[in-house]
Amino acid sequence: MARGVLPEESTKELSELIDVLIPLFFESLPRRDQRNWARVYLNGLVSTEGKKTIRNIAGAGASSVEQSLQQFISKSPWDWTPVRRSLAQHLERTAQRPLAWVVRPMVIEKAGDRSVGVGRQFVPQLGRTANCQQAGGIWLASSEASFPVEWTLTLPGPWTSELLRRRRAGIPDTARSLTPSQDAVHAVQRMAATWQLQRRPVVMEVGNSELPGTIDALGVQDIPFVLKVDGSLPVAFGGSGRHKPGFHLAPARELIDSLRSQRRVVEWTRHGRTEGAVTLLTSATILGTHCEERSGPPHPPLLLIGAWTEATLLPSEFWITNIGDRPLAQLFLLAKLTDRVQLDFAEVCEPVGIRDFEGRSFRGWHHHATLASVAHAATLLSARRRSESSLRAGTGTLDPGAYGSRRTGPVLPPRPLIPGQSARRASIR
Template sequence: MARVVLPEDSTKEVSDAIDVLISLFFESLPRRDQRNWARVYLNGLVRTTGKKTIRNIAGAGAGSVEQSLQQFISKSPWDWTPVRRSLAQHLERTAQRPLAWVVQPMVIEKAGDASVGVGRQFVPQLGRTANCQQAGGIWLVSSEAGFPVEWTLTLPEAWTGEPLRRTRAGIPDTARTLTPAQDAVHAVQRMAATWQLQRRPVVMDVSNAELPHCVAAFALQDIPFVFKVDGSLPVSFGGAGRHKPGPHTAPARELIESLRSRRRVVEWTRHGRTERAVTLLTSAAILAPLAEGRPPPAPTAPLLLVGAWTEAALLPSEFWITNIGDRPLAQLFLLAKLTDRVSLDFAETCEPVGIRDFEGRSFRGWHHHATLASVAHAARLLGCATGRALEPGARPPSPGPSRSPAGRSPATAPPRPPIPGQAARREYIR
């Protein structure tokens, strides 16, 4: 997936890219004026300095523009799902080796209590309680770039259980209170069932308590996954065919540590960096965790627990559970590390186009804004002077040298760093 980040002052290139994206992804909007306001909003997301609020996008003294944008974003009943689906399908067609779907949590801290979904809640990513919205993006990711194509907004009970608050925010009758992980799992299931996309591994962090639900949900639809888990997770292993009766149960960290003599060494390149890194990996077959209150599932292939050490560490520090154990450990590890690719593109592109900046109060408005921010993200990463690289069926632009933000010419620009996961690497028994 070619990644062409446009310089901040590339006004024409951004506009050309946005015009093409409007024609590709907004055909579901029934009226021309809606598509025109989508164009205005997208240009505002990529050009406006500071927070990307509707007022800032409209500009000083443009009251009628602000009013029209408010209507288009917060009140107009256009459906965001076809736009997101078209974006995902286009990226599937034009991508250069897309590898996985990565679930990226997003926390938006707020000062008040009027924004839809806001509330005081414990946030694992922050390690504390915060007054915030909790959302999640589902990203299509390659070694070179990540693109958000679907979003979830977690709704606390205070929003789904209070009829007046629910009505004022325009929360649909089908929405209910779930955890962020459950919201993400349901979104992936919908995408797998109805978006006509190729099945790819889903990479996400999963808590010990929610792991059984996540495993069962994806197994139901035969969705491959790589779940990052905590080393304290109790895992069951062994049974028939072993010298000792089983199954046995132990913390994931303890099981992986017992297999340190089987470690393999993998050399790789970190996303966004040029230096090589060395990681030691080992794995063990484990049994699928059972969800409390559910009957045991039909016998299935064992899951694989993967553990990783940094080069100088005495103890393993990262752990994953996957149902695609037929791949080499190095490939599974590089899939898991695509979360770093997403974190980099989130910070460098998605945040600058204002994904956290919506200040409206409606459920519909939040999702409209998130959808347009995703398209703006794509425009920033995929745009080119003519826009031809974005046309259906066109080959992605080559990743050749381009002018740097500092103004260096291609001849003096530094060589491109190796693509993460594609640098020469060695894998052997240590």
């Protein structure tokens, strides 16, 4: 989706859908004028050309509109949590059934130092130090579409320890300086405890040093997870593969590679594409990770999953999960929902301006992120409506880029010849 103006017909349909969604999601806003400014802002996010700043949304010469939007976004004390919760509950009821809650980091590079949460910090996603904000979205994701419903904004130490800076940005007294992963896990815990959603597996990438804390935090609430880890992670396991019976400790990559003779071929369709892909999978039960320092009882055994692509001689991707009752192919599908989220982030969430907030307040950033999430949902739901209308009209065709579009079966590459591989072949559709 281009970052520009939608066709007039699509814009009209989106505006009509936004009118329907306002009373559903913004019922918690106490005043009618607040709900009206939410409508103005949402229409601006889906129809304004270029960067979705308050000034651009207000339009040239509309200083009174700009001032009112500034008040509504950056200063008005409305609570964004009920809006996000209503959005998530509505999507769970009416959209494609979500398969997982996917955590996606978001980095917003900045030139100055006054935007809330900005600072020079090392960013794993960039592989370098950058002057930026680090945020994270929690997405309800299926194989057909994904929707951000909750956001976190990581606050480096100075933003919580320096009283003047904290007051200027309006940072709540309860906010603490945590890592992006810790912020995301706490948000997931709140969603699981208070949002009245059906609990789904959490899919996210976790660094080696933060893995034990993440496993414990999710495990204490019985939240299922599929965590992407680095192949260098030391894991503890019993005798497996080339290892004799007994307790062993080795990098995840070494353990998975020792089980290469047990690999299964999995066929699947990459998100947003029609061509098929082939991946080789195997797994091993592990007892824990070497970096754990636990005072409580040991957690139940976990499953380590490893994947090879056709072009790699060594396993290239690794996940740890506490889900032991699903086929390996289904767990791989859950893990790859991160690709679905990445696609929708680039094609929908960025065009509606998720990175574009230029204010300096903590409240303003969260208000903007909330409204961008609603605009994202409205865009995809409107596309689905158009597709369904097209089918009802008897055209029998669908926009291939529309939410919910049906695809023909994947065109799969030839099956690779693997010595010792069984004839059984898993398949994901």
